[in-house]
Amino acid sequence: MRLKIRYTLMSATAVILVINLIIHRNASTSTFTLLSLLSLEGEGEKVDLVRNRHQGRYHNNGTNHRATLDLMPKHLREIAIGGLPVTITAEEFRKHPKMKTGNPLIDTYGENDAFLSGERGRGVTFVDKEKEAAMTLQREFNINVMASDVIPLNRMVPDSRLDGCEKLTYDHDLPTATVVLPFYNEWPSLLLRTVYSLVNRTPRHLLWEILLIDDCSTMAELGKPLDQYLQDFFPRDLVRVLRMPKREGLIRARMEGWKKSNGDVVVFFDSHMEVNIDWLQPLLTEIKKDRRTVPMSVLDYINQDTLEYRFNRGYLNRYGFDWRLVFFETFFRDDQIGPTPQSPRPGAMMVGAAFAIDRKYFGELGGYDTGMKVWGGENLEMAWRVWLCGGRLVHLPCSHLGHVARAQPYIFPEGRRNIEMFNYKRAILVWMEDQHKEFVYNYSPEMKGLDVGDVSDRLALKEKLQCRNFTWYMDNVWPELSVYNQDVQAWGSLVNKASEKCADNHGYLFQAPADLYTDSCHFLYNTQGFSLAKSGLLRTTLQCVVVKEVIIGGRPKLEDCITGPRDQWNHTKEGSLVHLSSKMCLDEDPNGPVMRSCDRNRTSQHWKFTHYVTR
Numbered sequence: 001m002r003l004k005i006r007y008t009l010m011s012a013t014a015v016i017l018v019i020n021l022i023i024h025r026n027a028s029t030s031t032f033t034l035l036s037l038l039s040l041e042g043e044g045e046k047v048d049l050v051r052n053r054h055q056g057r058y059h060n061n062g063t064n065h066r067a068t069l070d071l072m073p074k075h076l077r078e079i080a081i082g083g084l085p086v087t088i089t090a091e092e093f094r095k096h097p098k099m100k101t102g103n104p105l106i107d108t109y110g111e112n113d114a115f116l117s118g119e120r121g122r123g124v125t126f127v128d129k130e131k132e133a134a135m136t137l138q139r140e141f142n143i144n145v146m147a148s149d150v151i152p153l154n155r156m157v158p159d160s161r162l163d164g165c166e167k168l169t170y171d172h173d174l175p176t177a178t179v180v181l182p183f184y185n186e187w188p189s190l191l192l193r194t195v196y197s198l199v200n201r202t203p204r205h206l207l208w209e210i211l212l213i214d215d216c217s218t219m220a221e222l223g224k225p226l227d228q229y230l231q232d233f234f235p236r237d238l239v240r241v242l243r244m245p246k247r248e249g250l251i252r253a254r255m256e257g258w259k260k261s262n263g264d265v266v267v268f269f270d271s272h273m274e275v276n277i278d279w280l281q282p283l284l285t286e287i288k289k290d291r292r293t294v295p296m297s298v299l300d301y302i303n304q305d306t307l308e309y310r311f312n313r314g315y316l317n318r319y320g321f322d323w324r325l326v327f328f329e330t331f332f333r334d335d336q337i338g339p340t341p342q343s344p345r346p347g348a349m350m351v352g353a354a355f356a357i358d359r360k361y362f363g364e365l366g367g368y369d370t371g372m373k374v375w376g377g378e379n380l381e382m383a384w385r386v387w388l389c390g391g392r393l394v395h396l397p398c399s400h401l402g403h404v405a406r407a408q409p410y411i412f413p414e415g416r417r418n419i420e421m422f423n424y425k426r427a428i429l430v431w432m433e434d435q436h437k438e439f440v441y442n443y444s445p446e447m448k449g450l451d452v453g454d455v456s457d458r459l460a461l462k463e464k465l466q467c468r469n470f471t472w473y474m475d476n477v478w479p480e481l482s483v484y485n486q487d488v489q490a491w492g493s494l495v496n497k498a499s500e501k502c503a504d505n506h507g508y509l510f511q512a513p514a515d516l517y518t519d520s521c522h523f524l525y526n527t528q529g530f531s532l533a534k535s536g537l538l539r540t541t542l543q544c545v546v547v548k549e550v551i552i553g554g555r556p557k558l559e560d561c562i563t564g565p566r567d568q569w570n571h572t573k574e575g576s577l578v579h580l581s582s583k584m585c586l587d588e589d590p591n592g593p594v595m596r597s598c599d600r601n602r603t604s605q606h607w608k609f610t611h612y613v614t615r
Ligand SMILES: *[C@@H]1O[C@H](CO)[C@@H](O)[C@H](O)[C@H]1NC(C)=O
Pocket: 059, 061, 063, 064, 067
């Protein structure tokens, strides 16, 4: 039966107003939002309904979509139409850049009919019955797996790199890489597309091996049939599966992969990714220059509903975190852009996957903290450790990886939040000073009494590596995040005397201009934490209070403290907050904070911090 496939049509640039991006982090506690008003590009030619050449492998006869799974490996074998089992070895594959393997998905890579569904990174949507079936499956797997099944496993994706990257050349002689790719119940075609994409788009001589780490998946197709498929269709030992004897979680699965890896460099991957052009060479080049550099790729977004490969040309993400330890995306400061836009840029934080590290250096740095559970928090800890113990974390504008923006299919036996708290606490016990921990506990009081086991070996590691302290990290790597009580005149919550409300940032996690509010006081720093720095900046978690409309009745705003206007304020004995350049005072009316002429007699212009350091 013929599938009715309607292609998602993308105009060359479609404007997406607000994108909620989820990278390995599901909603609730760790969702982050940002990037308003970005224009996304897709490779958007308009196509007619065309039957997919490989469509035969998706047998949708309206009865049982699970049939897709039951058909593996048979339907996946059919893909390598006419192909004989691959007999060459990984070594032969690496040595001969043009050697035919016998698997047409590798040998003819790049020659697919451009109109196959999903080719060139286009998205796929279904109509009518198929749509219902696809949605049912999507509810279960958090991703449109039916779309994945109709898209060629070896599709091309558009070059999403920054302009100018295509002109760069790389040494032939670079370290080799092992890709460590843990999976748990990943949908077979997503997993295999990740592998094909790696094999097809990585220079052969640099790809030492791909290690798939099965963290005790229960899907039968990921057992023997997967082994058989890999054995039949990839050069011998190029793609190997390691099976964890019991469920260990992503962190320990990655460690296991690292232990078994043989390349000079290890690249940690996720099981639902597609790599872009020349993705690996920029990473290896940085490591070749300095083995203590830990380079990260730029993540593009494969849409979970259609598997469309999306990206913002020229826009680069930097990652950060706040005192809740919530991870979010932000922009680079001008002073972080190197000699050229394509140069590496310093990174404060990392995502779980999509980074490369010298294999031996990873060991010297102590790998991951295997006392952590499942996943979550390991990315914070690794980023801190790299910076504090002599390494350097960088974003590489010319290395792009597509990643399906959805939650990991991992389950959290003890509950997601509990696992996060556990892992975060292990990280902060080792790295943060008491004054920093206090801010984390202020937001997550339950963490304070949580027993997270022994961290003495991690502390010993810190000692052995002679790592710097967290204050250094905050001052040098992530100065955007306010240490409320450092170098300040006053801090805590900022209470208005007339209304008895507190200044509030509504938990806004970005440095672009936003509104300042007043709300009932709860005194939690994340939204009601402010400080008046010695420098005169009036700061909140990640922003400063600024006056953009210099008129009576203008509303004060929040904006980045480093790249923004850096307005200064004077806090008088009477409690006024005087905006120095305009000589207006911070007042409050029923609509919130407002700028007015100073009037010492108006109690609505009297503000009090909960802590004063110098008076
Ligand atoms: C649907 O496909 C499955 C697997 O190919 C087959 O076993 C089943 O008989 C088919 N059902 C119908 C109604 O065609």
